[in-house]
Amino acid sequence: MLESIENQYQKIGYIARSHGVQGEVLIISELDAPTLFDSLDLVRIENARGDLVPARVESVRVQEKHNRLSFFVQFEHVTDRTQADRLKQYAVYADREQVEHLLDRQDDPVDMTSFEVRMNGSRIGTVEEVLYNPAHPILQISTRNLEQLLVPFVDEYVTEVDEEHRQIHCRNLEQLGDV
Template sequence: MLESIENQYRKIGYIARSHGVGGDVLMISEIYAPTLFDSLDLVWIENARGDLVPARIESVRVQEKNNRLSFFVKFEHVTDRTQADALKQFSVYARHDQVDHLLQQEDETMDMTSYEIWVDHTRVGSVEEVIPNPAHPILRIRMHDQQQLLVPLVEEYVTAVDEERQQIQCQNLEQLMNL
């Protein structure tokens, strides 16, 4: 008996549109894993009939914009814009064992509960919870004045994470506060 698609593969995103004339596509990831394609050289694209068709990856360029990861992917079998346009809105899958391993690594590195929050050279609070989010994790911080603050884990607000000292250096937090 064949194993179901859901047990073998995990949806990692979808193809939003073609990019350029050389056959590149913009893939929007549905999971937050910046290193997603570091170990993937083969994915499966769901066609119009619902079949999964293997697609070998030739190259990938990662871009984080508006707190979302985008992957510009070049597949070996897609050589021009017309072929890339034909893939628009198709879902992209990877084998569970490859993706789940990456997500497990991401989860292990993202446990920042009780890390201290610093702005400049002043301790201003601590992390109470790390909230998973498809675009990026969100830190729920308890400030010294007992105010709670939700801080996206992006460069706009988090400038450095010192795992050894369990400290997070932040900036621009005043933009997130209810005044």
């Protein structure tokens, strides 16, 4: 007995537009998985009739812009811009088992409460709470002086999260207050 399309395939995004003259397309992902195409060499593109047509992935470049993942994908059978333009707005599907396996490998967010915060080898304090806002998380740190320090969880300040040793390594914290 054949499985339904919904059980067999999962929508992973849609083709937003063509890119360049070699037939590359921009796929906007519906999944938060930067490694999505690492294990996908074959996807299905839904055509105007609703059929899922196989498309072999030749190459992929990942871009994160405005907190959204997009993929520049070159399909084997698309060789020029005209062919790529015909795919605009079509949905892209992948084998459900491959996608679910990939998503299962992604860990749940780490609870960083009580992580030790360090800068230049010195202990700065301990994470008391992680505050979530639309732009990025903010670490509320209780410093050695028992003061509160709010640190945006961005590359400017956080250089590494060491889950094994429960430490967060930072830089530039002097910009945020007395450290």
